[in-house]
Amino acid sequence: MKELNTTTKNKPTSIDEEKRDFLFITTTGLAIAGGGAFAWSMIDTMNPSKDVLALSTTEVDLSPLEEGQSLTVMWRGKPIFIRHRSESEISSADNVSVEDLPHKESDESRVKNPKWLVVVGVCSHLGCVPLGQKIGDNKGEYGGWFCPCHGSHYDTSGRIRKGPAPLNLEIPPYEFVSDDIIRIG
Amino acid sequence: MDNQENKKVGVTGWIDKRLPVFTFINHNLRDYPTPKNLNYFWNFGSLAGITLVIMIVTGILLAMQYTANTDIAFDSVERIMRDVNNGWLLRYIHMNGASMFFIIVYIHMFRGLYYGSYKYPREILWMLGVVILLLMMATAFMGYVLPWGQMSFWGATVITNLFSAFPVIGDYIVTFLWGGFSVDNPTLSRFFVLHYLLPFAIVGVVALHLVALHQFGSNNPTGVDVKSSGDTIPFHPYYTVKDYFGLGVFLIVYAALVFFAPNFLGHPDNYIPANPLQTPAHIVPEWYFLPFYAILRAVPDKLTGVLLMFAAVLVLFLLPWLDKHKVRSATFRPFYKQFYWLFFINCIVLGWVGAMPAEGVYVLIARIASVYYFSFFLIIMPLLSRFEKVSELLPSSISAAVLSKKFDKDVNESYAK
Amino acid sequence: MKVMQSKLHNFILLVTILFPLSVFSAGPKTELMEQKWPFNGIFGRFDNTALQRGFKVYREVCAACHGIRHVSYRDLKDIGFSSDEIKSIAGEYEITDGPNDEGEMFQREALPSDKFVGPYENDNVARVANNGAYPPDLSLIVKARAGGADYLYSLLNGYKEFPEDYEASDGMYYNTFYPGNQIAMPSPIEDDIVEYDDGTEATHTQIAKDVTAFLAWTAEPELEERKSLGVKTIFFLILITIMLLGVKRKIWKDLD
Numbered sequence: 001m002k003e004l005n006t007t008t009k010n011k012p013t014s015i016d017e018e019k020r021d022f023l024f025i026t027t028t029g030l031a032i033a034g035g036g037a038f039a040w041s042m043i044d045t046m047n048p049s050k051d052v053l054a055l056s057t058t059e060v061d062l063s064p065l066e067e068g069q070s071l072t073v074m075w076r077g078k079p080i081f082i083r084h085r086s087e088s089e090i091s092s093a094d095n096v097s098v099e100d101l102p103h104k105e106s107d108e109s110r111v112k113n114p115k116w117l118v119v120v121g122v123c124s125h126l127g128c129v130p131l132g133q134k135i136g137d138n139k140g141e142y143g144g145w146f147c148p149c150h151g152s153h154y155d156t157s158g159r160i161r162k163g164p165a166p167l168n169l170e171i172p173p174y175e176f177v178s179d180d181i182i183r184i185g
Numbered sequence: 186m187d188n189q190e191n192k193k194v195g196v197t198g199w200i201d202k203r204l205p206v207f208t209f210i211n212h213n214l215r216d217y218p219t220p221k222n223l224n225y226f227w228n229f230g231s232l233a234g235i236t237l238v239i240m241i242v243t244g245i246l247l248a249m250q251y252t253a254n255t256d257i258a259f260d261s262v263e264r265i266m267r268d269v270n271n272g273w274l275l276r277y278i279h280m281n282g283a284s285m286f287f288i289i290v291y292i293h294m295f296r297g298l299y300y301g302s303y304k305y306p307r308e309i310l311w312m313l314g315v316v317i318l319l320l321m322m323a324t325a326f327m328g329y330v331l332p333w334g335q336m337s338f339w340g341a342t343v344i345t346n347l348f349s350a351f352p353v354i355g356d357y358i359v360t361f362l363w364g365g366f367s368v369d370n371p372t373l374s375r376f377f378v379l380h381y382l383l384p385f386a387i388v389g390v391v392a393l394h395l396v397a398l399h400q401f402g403s404n405n406p407t408g409v410d411v412k413s414s415g416d417t418i419p420f421h422p423y424y425t426v427k428d429y430f431g432l433g434v435f436l437i438v439y440a441a442l443v444f445f446a447p448n449f450l451g452h453p454d455n456y457i458p459a460n461p462l463q464t465p466a467h468i469v470p471e472w473y474f475l476p477f478y479a480i481l482r483a484v485p486d487k488l489t490g491v492l493l494m495f496a497a498v499l500v501l502f503l504l505p506w507l508d509k510h511k512v513r514s515a516t517f518r519p520f521y522k523q524f525y526w527l528f529f530i531n532c533i534v535l536g537w538v539g540a541m542p543a544e545g546v547y548v549l550i551a552r553i554a555s556v557y558y559f560s561f562f563l564i565i566m567p568l569l570s571r572f573e574k575v576s577e578l579l580p581s582s583i584s585a586a587v588l589s590k591k592f593d594k595d596v597n598e599s600y601a602k
Numbered sequence: 603m604k605v606m607q608s609k610l611h612n613f614i615l616l617v618t619i620l621f622p623l624s625v626f627s628a629g630p631k632t633e634l635m636e637q638k639w640p641f642n643g644i645f646g647r648f649d650n651t652a653l654q655r656g657f658k659v660y661r662e663v664c665a666a667c668h669g670i671r672h673v674s675y676r677d678l679k680d681i682g683f684s685s686d687e688i689k690s691i692a693g694e695y696e697i698t699d700g701p702n703d704e705g706e707m708f709q710r711e712a713l714p715s716d717k718f719v720g721p722y723e724n725d726n727v728a729r730v731a732n733n734g735a736y737p738p739d740l741s742l743i744v745k746a747r748a749g750g751a752d753y754l755y756s757l758l759n760g761y762k763e764f765p766e767d768y769e770a771s772d773g774m775y776y777n778t779f780y781p782g783n784q785i786a787m788p789s790p791i792e793d794d795i796v797e798y799d800d801g802t803e804a805t806h807t808q809i810a811k812d813v814t815a816f817l818a819w820t821a822e823p824e825l826e827e828r829k830s831l832g833v834k835t836i837f838f839l840i841l842i843t844i845m846l847l848g849v850k851r852k853i854w855k856d857l858d
Contacts, residue, residue: 031429042243042246042271042275045249045250045271046246046249047270049250050269050270051264051268052268
């Protein structure tokens with residue numbers, strides 16, 4: 001084998017070697033670029049498809065919801081918690097010093113209309129759905145939601161107050177289409 | 186070689202000492218001594234391997250989007266075509282990949298048949314190849330059922346019904362295959378599972394195929410054994426670069442089909458959702474099954490037809506013992522060569538007649554072609570093994586053949602001048 | 603000997619090429635009215651104005667009996683409709699949704715994300731309404747018929763009176779291009795059956811052409827992307843293959 005290598009490779013002159021190197025490098029580079037583009041186009045099939053993206057808005061009619069009641073709707077496969085807050089719930093959320101919170105957000109910045117709290121019902125710890133939507137649920141020590149997985153307590157503004165979760169419940173993008181109807185997404 | 190092994194230090198060397206993967210790669214893909222006179226027909230083995238990888242990768246990605254349920258299978262394929270990012274590309278690559286795979290494997294086999302690659306000591310190598318072909322056929326057939334179009338449904342019905350030809354147990358087998366009393370949801374579901382599973386079985390057999398290949402190394406166009414190290418060159422860089430070039434040409438053809446004629450080899454009826462109440466006017470299998478389909482239809486008796494169709498593939502297993510002529514390559518077997526090309530044309534005729542309606546002159550052509558198909562293996566090959574003389578032109582070694590070819594070329598060139 | 607061999611090779615080559623061609627060209631026996639579609643060929647593109655006219659024909663004529671269930675309203679964006687236009691088009695259709703919190707199905711306006719609502723609740727209703735003949739879904743019709751767009755165009759132009767002494771069945775119509783010639787669908791279009799917004803004259807052939815183009819799009823909405831990506835891909839592959847041939851030649855040179 002060694003013999004062969006020496007007998008077959010002693011011929012090319014140095015100019016030849018140089019030329020080969022240039023062609024070799026550009027060809028390899030081009031092949032890698034093309035292969036990469038192709039690989040990406042194939043991997044991209046796993047990203048959300050057009051029909052999934054098209055389903056990303058939901059309209060919700062809030063009118064049947066009485067004060068103190070909650071509603072859960074699906075948006076992008078996740079539960080959205082909508083709570084019609086009472087005056088006492090609003091004031092308890094408002095009368096907290098923002099500086100003392102683990103994730104510093106004022107209640108005002110988390111609502112469009114203080115009567116309505118709209119949050120994504122997914123615990124910011126590891127993705128469980130907190131309790132507190134149904135009558136009789138454990139609402140945690142702060143009267144909001146309680147995540148049974150690892151014991152995170154959320155207040156009436158959906159903010160984390162106690163437990164391992166690092167962040168407040170996320171606010172989905174939404175807007176009021178009319179007084180009683182919101183569009184999420 | 187010693188040099189290279191000494192060079193392995195650091196992490197590579199540490200790993201290689203404990204798990205000799207690098208030595209393995211070196212032996213089998215770098216230094217692996219390969220006959221220096223291989224022509225471009227020897228590209229098709231590596232092309233088949235690459236196509237298998239393309240099929241598995243696209244297949245896994247498709248399986249992430251496809252739903253194997255008769256109610257929504259068709260729609261889920263349309264969703265891939267319309268809504269999934271590049272889904273149309275993914276599906277068309279997979280769909281046409283099946284055709285490309287068969288083209289490559291058929292050329293690969295015809296090459297083996299021409300150059301006697303199935304003869305001693307490569308009998309098992311050849312037989313493993315036939316096993317791969319059988320697995321491919323099963324996989325392709327079940328894959329064609331998955332889109333649940335009219336051809337999918339009726340193709341599945343017709344092919345599974347073949348088994349009903351067997352006396353006594355036939356009907357039981359068919360009911361078992363269907364998991365019901367017709368091709369329906371259980372059938373689709375199991376076909377999907379098997380269509381996903383079998384390619385990995387193919388990968389396993391391909392690995393064995395390669396082990397068997399590397400035991401004695403590649404055959405070559407002269408069919409003469411490698412006699413000295415002067416007959417071979419290292420696989421890398423010579424054959425790696427040649428394979429890459431061949432791959433480029435192959436991909437041009439493949440891409441032309443995928444991008445500009447993705448449904449050329451398909452059938453329009455498969456864009457009509459499966460309807461168990463209405464058979465399409467003209468059922469044809471995919472092109473790669475047509476020669477075997479022609480043999481099936483050439484026989485008036487159901488059971489015999491089915492048996493002959495299976496025999497048409499299985500006879501390939503016997504090839505090493507049907508052709509026992511000492512010379513491998515048809516280049517040096519003038520008589521075998523004529524029959525070989527006739528056989529080649531015959532296969533294409535079978536494929537053509539398989540796509541025609543089974544009536545009139547087509548039946549006659551199919552019968553003649555079927556008779557020749559089997560005669561080639563069972564009569565002509567054994568006879569030629571006994572009576573065809575060993576040609577005086579047979580070179581003594583690969584190097585001698587290469588030299589004399591060069592000599593011819595030089596002589597021709599000097600004449601031209 | 604040499605000459606004979608090259609003749610043999612030529613013959614084999616010819617057979618290899620011609621036989622498959624004859625297999626695939628074995629299409630319908632009647633010559634179709636072949637058109638020069640803008641979406642044919644390597645650089646084929648859809649003509650959006652024609653597609654929009656075709657959509658109008660579909661909506662006002664075909665949609666009475668035929669659905670296009672694989673197409674979503676949002677897909678109309680591809681043929682040049684704006685989001686607001688799509689919304690109002692979708693809003694004209696009613697869709698059954700549910701069950702709601704009371705457990706009942708309810709009607710709502712279709713959204714851009716919905717698939718086109720078909721004319722019939724299910725296949726059996728469709729059959730009953732059409733004398734037992736099922737009006738096929740049209741989203742894939744161009745791909746699902748041999749001859750494709752040319753076949754559809756021919757079919758729409760192929761209605762004739764029954765030839766004399768033809769044994770016609772009740773409620774059937776004669777069409778030159780339909781397999782078996784007897785079709786359950788009466789000629790769906792006639793001059794001025796729609797009024798085009800862009801002022802194009804709505805002749806029979808114009809309508810047939812536009813609706814065929816529209817249905818070619820519903821069958822292959824990926825066509826433009828496919829062809830333009832294809833041209834780039836093949837150009838790239840040819841380039842790199844030539845370069846690989848150069849590398850191969852250089853590496854193999856030292857063997858000679």
